[in-house]
Amino acid sequence: MENYFNKIIELFVKSDVSTSSQDEFYRWLIGEKFSVEKEKALYGLWDNLKEGTPAETSTQTQQSLHDVLKKIKQRQRGTNVRFLRFWQVSAAVLLIALLSALYSPSNKTLVNADLIEQYVPVAEMTRLTLPDGTEVQMNSTTTLLYPEQFTGESRSVYLLGEANFKVAKNEKQPFIVKSNDFQVTALGTEFNMKAYPGDSTLSAILLSGSVEVRFNNLASALILKPSEQFTYNRQTKEETISHPDLYDATAWQKGELVFKSTSLREIITVLERKYPYSFVYALNTLKDDKYTFRFKDKTSLQEVMDIIAEVSGHIRYRIEDDKCYILPL
Structure with a gap:
């Protein structure tokens, strides 16, 4: 067997x-x-x-x-x-x-180098500088693999989760962030990439410079302009380019939570990364309604859930130990 x-x-x-x-x-x-x-x-x-x-x-x-x-x-x-x-x-x-x-x-770029693993636990963030001088800020439950030294024709790293990259400029050695069937290539720029395992959508936001985004099992590609956000749905194959508020799009770097037209199920997925609690609920408890919320840094889970429960009008919650139970009214 x-x-x-x-x-x-x-x-x-x-x-x-x-x-x-x-x-x-x-x-x-x-x-x-x-x-x-x-x-x-x-x-x-x-x-x-x-x-x-x-x-x-x-x-x-x-x-x-x-x-x-x-x-x-x-x-x-x-x-x-x-x-x-x-x-x-x-x-x-x-x-x-x-x-x-x-x-x-x-x-060959990825396999010809000794790799270092950087992992960020739940409810934490971290910053690091890669061997080429590229500055990286990583969101919670994110893993980044990178070599001790960048050699070869490109600088390749592997991302599971979400991170912001301020890429050290080197026109002779493009900087590539890979995540299974999604990758972003840059020369010297700043961008945010989100590719959590299990999420249906992948996204990249260009803050400055220029990047190439490859998606659809790396078979499709496009060039992003500054302030553009590319989003790709793995399941529906739908791709969109939008112009989000950059402050909101990078709010996680400041410890803030911003949800725009987001379902409760999607909100809970983010909260489980932000707070050291597991959420227990029945799927039929959560409706498909979309909500918009903004929470400042260091807002407690209880404060967050108080507002969500009040606005939604159809759920209540109870926090016990390390679990948050969501129940119908």
């Missing part, structure tokens, strides 16, 4: 598949059925990869990638149950992407 799952995963890694097929594969991979067998096959494939990796992939690089994934796996085991599904998604997406990179002859 384990060998069967190994063959499925290896076939996926070595094949070009559509975005919809990728989504279906990830849902199958993190499903509870045969979870033990799938996990063994997934990490077994990784552990046995040395024998079949391309010649240009060094043993040191393989070990570097392996160490990153080992830390993610350990974090899965040590984290609270409420975060388990998020890390199942993150680990699955990340591992498959890195395995695919090792099998892809066109993706």
Whole structure:
């Protein structure tokens, strides 16, 4: 049975598949059925990869990638149950992407460097400076992989989550942020990219300079102008370009929460990243109505939920320990 799952995963890694097929594969991979067998096959494939990796992939690089994934796996085991599904998604997406990179002859920049993992826990943010001088601010529950030194024709990093990049200018070495089937390429600019595992939409906002956005399984591309936001829906394949209020679009960097025409389900997804609480509710409790809210930095969850419950008019809530229960009126 384990060998069967190994063959499925290896076939996926070595094949070009559509975005919809990728989504279906990830849902199958993190499903509870045969979870033990799938996990063994997934990490077994990784552990046995040395024998079949391309010649240009060094043993040191393989070990570097392996160490990153080992830390993610350990974090899965040590984290609270409420975060388990998020890390199942993150680990699955990340591992498959890195395995695919090792099998892809066109993706040498990522695999030819020793990788460093930077992770931001729930309810936190962090700043860091990459080896080339690029400044990065990362939102909560975000993982960034980057090399100890940028070599080759481009500077490539891998993002799961949301981050703002102030890219150090280097016209000879483009800066590329990759996230599975979505990537942004820049020379010297500032942009915000959002690509959380499990979210149906991906987005990039250009604050200054110029960037190329590749989407739709990297088959489509366009150039953004300053103040433009590109949004792509993985499920519907719908793409839009808008001109949002840049202060609102980057509000998370100041610790603020801004929701514009957002459903309660989408709001709860953001709140679970912002606050160290899990939300418990029945899907039929939440209507599809859209809401607009703005909350200042350091607003407590109780204050947030008081306003949401009052405005929506059809829910109430109760906070107990590390859980927030949402109930119908």
